[in-house]
Amino acid sequence: MPPEPLGQREPRVAGTGPAAVSVSLAADWLACAARTVHERRTWLTELDAAIGDGDHGINLDRGLMAILADLEAGAMPVDDLGRLLTASGRRLLGLVGGASGALYGRALMTAGTRLTERAATEAPGRRTMAEIALGGAVDGITALGKAVARDKTMLDALLPALETLRAAPAGEPIASVLTRVAAAAEAGAQATIPLVARKGRASYLGERSAGHLDPGAASSAILLRCLADVVAASVDAEARGALR
Amino acid sequence: MRETSVVGLVLVAHSEEVVRGVAAMAAQAAPAVPVAGAGGLGGGRLGTNGLEVVAALRHVLAETGTDGVLVLLDLGSAAMATGVALDELDPAERALVRLADAPFLEGAVLAAVEAAGGASLDAVAAAAEGARSMTKWPKD
Secondary structure: OOOOOOOOOOOOOOOOHHHHHHHHHHHHHHHHHHHHHOOHHHHHHHHHHHHHHOHHHHHHHHHHHHHHHHOOOOOOOOOOOOHHHHHHHHHHHHHHOOHHHHHOOOOOHHHHHHHHHOOOOOOOOOHHHHHHHHHHHHHHHHEEEEEEEEOOOOOHHHHHHHHHHHOOOOOHHHHHHHHHHHHHHHHHOOOOOOOOOOHHHHHHHHHOOOOOOHHHHHHHHHHHHHHHHHHHHHHHHHHHHHHH | OOOOOOOEEEEEEOOOHHHHHHHHHHHHHHHOOOEEEEEEEOOOOOOOOOHHHHHHHHHHHHHOOOOOEEEEEHHHHHHHHHHHHHHHOOOHHOOOOOEEOOOOHHHHHHHHHHHHHOOOOHHHHHHHHHHHOOOOOOOO
């Protein structure tokens, strides 16, 4: 699959306005996700071997590494946040395979499409963009996988995360909100351990799927922890810049 | 242009060998029926690739015109890869595709035989889904 046509190759992120900041954050997020999943690929694969087909870590690692390589080579669209996420989703779709490739691919594509649509009429703030992106991701996953809460899937991490994001008080700083969102995803992932799987390969095991952490929920929690970390780092950098 | 209508098949499975084997069985039963498949992730790795499903659908649609395409799926994520693939198609293409809720091998062979007789997409889908109640070992 050829990469999406580029708006411009150099500089990697055009300008310094809010749109450029958000694209640069998304690129940092993808890089964090690729690094963290790479470090934890064996663990994720072991989780998947226990109740699935044992390729989650390796496959997701391959897809994210390809995105990272494309980003570094200037082969991803970096002029628009939505287009960057959509192109990333398409890469996952073609490279990761299995349910997680289709689901994460669709999640990023739906999130990206919605962000692009919204950006056409206004310049939403980071909080709104996070809500559009995570809401889009959850809708994309739900539409494709038809899972609901407590089916022992990635939604068990993502749904409490989205709920936390939407319920956060209006004045709460974005870094604090996203840290709580990541914690909600991690707690949601842990809470999949006693569940009996009702979707995917794990559901073939029936009761024997209980007692294991769901690998999709585990990787979803990693992705949201990365989002919290890169946004916190960006807010810190802005604060340091303002002091200079 | 073909004189008679013919519905095509797209086979989506986790293994390239499974797709090849089932396509060969369908072709033996019905050589004139267009069949394409998407299976495996390359290099012998098991899995399904949504973009490959898009390519397979377009390949068969190009051969079958408006007669339609029936998709057969093996396990779980084959359905998801196909779901994503359908979203990638134009509405006009999408309208010509149906998913069979049928056993993969048996459904493909029965669908191919039905399609070879010039049956409609609905009839081909019904033939595939009929494989769900196929008896293999009659009990007296």
